[in-house]
Amino acid sequence: MHKKRGLLIVLSGPSGVGKGTVRKELFTQPNTNYEYSVSMTTRNPREGEVDGADYFFKSRDEFEQLIKEGGLLEYAEYVGNYYGTPLDYVNATLDAGRDVFLEIEVVGAAQVRKQVPDGLFIFLAPPSLSALEDRLIGRGTESADIIKSRVMKAREELEMMNLYDYVVENDEVQNACDRINAIVTAEHCRRERVEKIYKQMLKGDY
Ligand code: 5GP
Numbered sequence: 001m002h003k004k005r006g007l008l009i010v011l012s013g014p015s016g017v018g019k020g021t022v023r024k025e026l027f028t029q030p031n032t033n034y035e036y037s038v039s040m041t042t043r044n045p046r047e048g049e050v051d052g053a054d055y056f057f058k059s060r061d062e063f064e065q066l067i068k069e070g071g072l073l074e075y076a077e078y079v080g081n082y083y084g085t086p087l088d089y090v091n092a093t094l095d096a097g098r099d100v101f102l103e104i105e106v107v108g109a110a111q112v113r114k115q116v117p118d119g120l121f122i123f124l125a126p127p128s129l130s131a132l133e134d135r136l137i138g139r140g141t142e143s144a145d146i147i148k149s150r151v152m153k154a155r156e157e158l159e160m161m162n163l164y165d166y167v168v169e170n171d172e173v174q175n176a177c178d179r180i181n182a183i184v185t186a187e188h189c190r191r192e193r194v195e196k197i198y199k200q201m202l203k204g205d206y
Contacts (some may be wrong), residue, residue: 004197005103006094008116009101009184012109013080013124014154016136018170022124023103025173028181034184037090040066043081046141048118056086056174074104074111079149083108099184106160113163118186122180123164127171 013019027036040056042063051057058066063082066072075084082156085102087133093100102112112119126132136147166183170176187193 004097006097007034007096007099007120007184007187007193008090008112009099010109010112010119010121011101011103011124011180012106012121012164013170014126014132014157015105015150016132016139016154017124018104018135018173018176019124021150021173022170022180023101026101026177029177031181034101035093036101036103037085037093039083039085039102039104040072040075041081041083043083058082062083072106073115076105076111077105078105078107079146079153085112106157106163110160110163118193120166120184121164121166122166122183123161124176125158125161125167126154127169129158162179 001087011019011023023036038052038054038056040058040063040077042058042060043055045051045054045057050057060082063075066084066086071087072084073087073090075082077083083105085104085108090100090102102109104112110119113121113126126135129151131146133151136142136150142150168176168179168183
């Protein structure tokens with residue numbers, strides 16, 4: 001029986017848009033069919049974050065070693081820290097026929113687009129820039145300086161929307177999750193993704 005390779009789903013968008021919240025909500029839903037790839041980072045854990053579940057927390061030396069070894073599918077330096085996606089986990093999961101879900105910023109997403117052109121790239125957009133700033137302040141985890149640099153970054157990031165296949169507005173977390181699930185379902189039916197299977201079927205391979 002033919003086994004389909006999993007779909008690489010990339011959720012990206014400006015800091016503070018609610019990517020983390022949307023991703024967590026997606027993974028609490030019982031019907032989620034994809035696996036979350038836990039990222040590596042050199043930033044310090046926030047209150048309540050768990051090593052291995054939220055991130056793999058690494059030193060700069062460890063992270064730079066991984067870069068040298070080619071152990072990352074992509075990585076980026078974001079507001080003074082490294083963030084990256086472990087390559088082995090992604091490949092093994094896709095090979096096993098399961099979809100992998102990445103939640104990453106835009107520089108990393110652009111690298112994935114080059115490496116995995118048949119990935120599914122979804123941009124999570126804020127209803128407005130002021131809503132974005134309010135959310136960053138409301139989170140209460142960053143200093144005023146960091147918030148300022150993250151909002152400036154968000155403006156640049158919004159302009160990178162054109163690298164993506166779909167744009168999902170995060171007006172309400174549940175709405176955003178419903179749209180993402182609908183997009184993933186539709187992508188699995190896209191002709192380019194399934195025609196190979198039918199061609200093999202017609203050749204009598206299975
Ligand atoms: P935070 O520090 O708020 O957890 O994350 C900062 C930014 O880094 C967010 O936009 C988040 O999506 C992004 N990020 C998390 N993991 C990765 C990763 O593996 N690679 C890249 N490029 N960005 C990531």
